[in-house]
Amino acid sequence: MPKDLPLITTAPVVRRDAARNREALLRAAAELIESCGVDDLTTEAVAARAGVGKGTVFRRFGSREGLMASLLNHREEEWQASVISGPPPLGPGAPPMERLLAFGASRLRHHREQAALIEAAGTTWGENYAVLGFVSLHVRMLLSQLGVQGDLGYLATALVAPLGVPVLRQLMDAGGMSEAQVVAGWNDLVARVVAQPSATRSS
Amino acid sequence: MPKDLPLITTAPVVRRDAARNREALLRAAAELIESCGVDDLTTEAVAARAGVGKGTVFRRFGSREGLMASLLNHREEEWQASVISGPPPLGPGAPPMERLLAFGASRLRHHREQAALIEAAGTTWGENYAVLGFVSLHVRMLLSQLGVQGDLGYLATALVAPLGVPVLRQLMDAGGMSEAQVVAGWNDLVARVVAQPSATRSS
Numbered sequence: 001m002p003k004d005l006p007l008i009t010t011a012p013v014v015r016r017d018a019a020r021n022r023e024a025l026l027r028a029a030a031e032l033i034e035s036c037g038v039d040d041l042t043t044e045a046v047a048a049r050a051g052v053g054k055g056t057v058f059r060r061f062g063s064r065e066g067l068m069a070s071l072l073n074h075r076e077e078e079w080q081a082s083v084i085s086g087p088p089p090l091g092p093g094a095p096p097m098e099r100l101l102a103f104g105a106s107r108l109r110h111h112r113e114q115a116a117l118i119e120a121a122g123t124t125w126g127e128n129y130a131v132l133g134f135v136s137l138h139v140r141m142l143l144s145q146l147g148v149q150g151d152l153g154y155l156a157t158a159l160v161a162p163l164g165v166p167v168l169r170q171l172m173d174a175g176g177m178s179e180a181q182v183v184a185g186w187n188d189l190v191a192r193v194v195a196q197p198s199a200t201r202s203s
Numbered sequence: 204m205p206k207d208l209p210l211i212t213t214a215p216v217v218r219r220d221a222a223r224n225r226e227a228l229l230r231a232a233a234e235l236i237e238s239c240g241v242d243d244l245t246t247e248a249v250a251a252r253a254g255v256g257k258g259t260v261f262r263r264f265g266s267r268e269g270l271m272a273s274l275l276n277h278r279e280e281e282w283q284a285s286v287i288s289g290p291p292p293l294g295p296g297a298p299p300m301e302r303l304l305a306f307g308a309s310r311l312r313h314h315r316e317q318a319a320l321i322e323a324a325g326t327t328w329g330e331n332y333a334v335l336g337f338v339s340l341h342v343r344m345l346l347s348q349l350g351v352q353g354d355l356g357y358l359a360t361a362l363v364a365p366l367g368v369p370v371l372r373q374l375m376d377a378g379g380m381s382e383a384q385v386v387a388g389w390n391d392l393v394a395r396v397v398a399q400p401s402a403t404r405s406s
Contacts, residue, residue, distance in 0.1 A: 129373060151384070157370060158370075162364040185358065192395050
């Protein structure tokens with residue numbers, strides 16, 4: 001039980017400091033990743049650049065993985081904002097097929113840019129159902145607007161799956177496909193899903 | 204440089220012992236997983252059941268993850284053998300569409316059964332391009348036999364992606380879909396991919 005009145009007034013100061021440190025650490029981590037990549041990033045370097053002690057990194061983020069996950073969440077929020085309220089065709093205002101193809105290319109680019117960070121964040125972030133839920137729901141909404149019949153929840157998830165980091169690594173890093181080839185392949189997949197009532201369902 | 208002649212004759216004995224221990228450990232691990240699940244499996248328990256010292260586990264498999272990966276490889280080989288030379292419709296002899304639908308249902312079941320093991324094996328096994336390559340090539344061959352036009356390598360990978368463990372966890376564990384619903388969704392996806400020349404390519 002706290003018995004010192006000053007706690008009541010110092011608590012907000014602590015919270016403000018914490019928030020300021022958190023932002024400074026995220027900015028420092030982003031700048032270091034920009035110049036040196038994710039693999040060489042140390043918590044010591046991030047703390048030094050942010051002008052705080054190394055212990056502050058662990059107090060604010062729990063671990064190096066936690067710092068990566070927070071940075072990733074920040075970038076995911078920016079990307080989601082561009083889908084929800086950014087300019088068309090990714091954002092609202094374009095016809096649904098244009099939005100869907102813009103989504104695929106943008107999601108692929110986002111995952112390629114964040115791949116090292118996603119892998120560094122590990123299971124802290126890797127199976128983030130909140131993120132998967134957002135992208136699946138967005139694709140499902142567009143499939144519905146396009147008049148696609150069938151299990152739209154399943155089809156949306158199946159269209160999102162090949163845009164995941166492990167599949168992109170398989171296709172591009174191991175398989176040597178270019179970004180343009182992968183985008184063309186995904187657009188073809190979308191065209192088949194959207195154009196064709198299922199032979200299985202109509203039989 | 205070896206200078207003791209006995210090495211020449213003892214080496215095969217050591218290799219025979221190593222192979223026997225390896226098999227005994229894999230069998231012990233499989234039996235323990237059957238009764239207690241993957242999460243509670245300890246290397247001590249596996250060693251004790253196989254009648255060897257704990258050090259033998261690490262000599263043969265490197266780590267607990269390595270043991271899981273070896274067990275997984277063993278099961279993957281069995282599954283691949285059933286595709287290559289097992290009875291139809293999964294194995295050869297059925298029409299390509301029947302083989303493709305049998306592949307999807309069987310791969311889904313295999314991944315559900317091995318999901319805990321795949322996750323326990325972690326990155327040792329998780330991004331196993333040899334396995335991904337086999338399944339993609341198999342689907343690509345069937346798409347080709349079905350006369351599908353387009354980038355068959357991409358389409359095969361895109362059809363395999365929603366059968367991966369993380370997507371199945373999202374659909375079934377987080378989303379509450381039944382195995383029958385997921386199989387029906389995948390079959391519908393396949394029917395769309397196979398039935399329809401791409402609107403994008405034909406325009």
